[in-house]
Amino acid sequence: MTHAQLRPPTMADVARLAGVSHQTVSRVLGDHPNVRDETRVRVLRVIEETGYRRNSSARALVTRRTRTLGVVASDTTLHGPASTLFALEEAARAEGYLVSTVTLRKLSMETLSEALDHLSEGGVEGVVAIAPQRSAVAALAELRCPFPVVVMGSGPGVEIPSVSVDQHLGARLATGHLLAAGHRNVWHLAGPEDWQEAADRAAGWKATLEAAGVEPPMLLRGDWSPLSGYRAGQELAGWVGRGLTAVFVANDQMALGVLRALREAGVRTPQDVAVVGFDDIPESEFFAPPLTTVRQDFSTVGRRGIEILLELIEGRPPATARRVAIEPQLVVRTSTFPHAVQWEGEPL
Amino acid sequence: MTHAQLRPPTMADVARLAGVSHQTVSRVLGDHPNVRDETRVRVLRVIEETGYRRNSSARALVTRRTRTLGVVASDTTLHGPASTLFALEEAARAEGYLVSTVTLRKLSMETLSEALDHLSEGGVEGVVAIAPQRSAVAALAELRCPFPVVVMGSGPGVEIPSVSVDQHLGARLATGHLLAAGHRNVWHLAGPEDWQEAADRAAGWKATLEAAGVEPPMLLRGDWSPLSGYRAGQELAGWVGRGLTAVFVANDQMALGVLRALREAGVRTPQDVAVVGFDDIPESEFFAPPLTTVRQDFSTVGRRGIEILLELIEGRPPATARRVAIEPQLVVRTSTFPHAVQWEGEPL
DNA sequence: CCGTGATTTGTTAGCGCTCACAATTACCTC
């Protein structure tokens, strides 16, 4: 815990103590091959003794590489963003990059611009934006940055490189699962209009129903929170007995609210109404009843995002497409399938 | 999206274009008072036109200030760490600092040391460690860093500055609440042994019972996960009718598992067994039944942490103690108090 | 219109490091 207040040793100090030139020290540190073993050992010993550490600013100045990436995110306490962030950092660190994060309470042109400025001041070489709102992506596209930017979770239509889970597919899996289980129709509680993921999930739901020749019923909207799910659930409860037997909820938190509302209204899940969520948060398996949901592989999303960003930064040729969609996976539990005790995998 | 591949403009470029010396540009950027308005405007226009940005490395090199803080954390997908991280970053940004994060899968002497190295390479001026495990704090105390370190969530006994929520108090609130509701005894499902928070909560629980002249029953242990709560819940269900009427669970996720296990065993909550959790995650309010729990103010924890770290970095005199405990708050819901909303059954 | 002090601007010298190149040394072969 001691941290010397006096100026830390420089490379020149180490060089003097080891009886070599500063360049030799630099070579040792840089794993340069042409250094005599004896010299290397001597230098390393002095480094060890003095606790010397290269000055990152000086290094960055001359190499023009800070080896730092930026991440802009919001709602980092939610499972999706938090998981993505984690994967992002881990992948970046594996490549020797440091990750600096800016977490916004709300994404707007202004806050985004400030965030990018802040990161830019910090010398990041590139930025990953966890920007699920369409408006945020649009803003991002307008902003001019001196570094490459990759978006996580954007939809089509923007020319920024992006990585996301195939929400449309996820919604088809969920809706298809309910239809296959014999439900004549499936209702949908969607996320906020501005969210690309919400739009994609709603579109996937609609497409599946239409492909099955079913007229999609009224679409409800929430804001991802359990409370909004609870409110929507109360409304849904009113439709039980009038054709409502299955609901696809756009995320697990809202599904939790729906479950509570249905329970309070005396509606049994899954006997009266089957419910599917989206995300597979760690809690879902223990909901009442355990929730059938769609699992997203955030870790792959994060890794691919860093991969693309580094290609952009280092000017490497793209190994794969600059617009990647990861496949989600249906997890069947009791909320749609009473006989599923705790079992994951195969759709019915 | 454009990011020039050619070398970005330097201060000298701007100076030339504005017909002044680079130092004048520096003064404009540094808000130095002694610059003629006319000159300032001219310089600013050129900056605007060229899109010039100061080189952070060069600045850091000469000022010896990177204005970057590091955070080491693990389990960032959990509510507590995620919230703390968020608060930390927000507070740091308000002070003009950038935050670089390293997220560890597991905290050990080795991984911690690597993390600090990585941050050090990145030039951080100080580090906040979200290290709830005692072993991690111990390791941290051993590691020598060239910068100050503040720990979030450590307990007593270590000489590193720390900020945490008063877990002991939280546990007393929870346990006391159950006793006050008429329960003769309270069982406890604790967190992992190595976690300071788990130890503090268990100690608070024990102290409250002993103060009430009650012999604390067997203590169960989980790993914070809903699954471990579920398993413990199955065991607890076996004690119903043999004196078990109330359980204090060390976090909400495990409480969720307990609730499910009790439900599956035909035990009603709260009529047969009352349950209290800890954390107040956003989902708790919608559990079946809504969970009484203890809310922690992570945002304050984060702000105070940054405050202390900056005092240490900037050599300011401490405005407050270097060992801060924030007060938690009891949130009463249906899982202990049937009349809270619409839960029928006789009162305890 | 000069002197005085305040304001505004320019000049110089590093910060600590890596790169390019020069200089030195070691190692062969004949």
Next chain:
DNA sequence: GAGGTAATTGTGAGCGCTAACAAATCACGG
């Protein structure tokens, strides 16, 4: 041991910026 090559080490410059100081400019009373 000379000559050549390869391995090892040293030297100088400069990355882009700020701090300290020097120089120039201005305002204005006498």
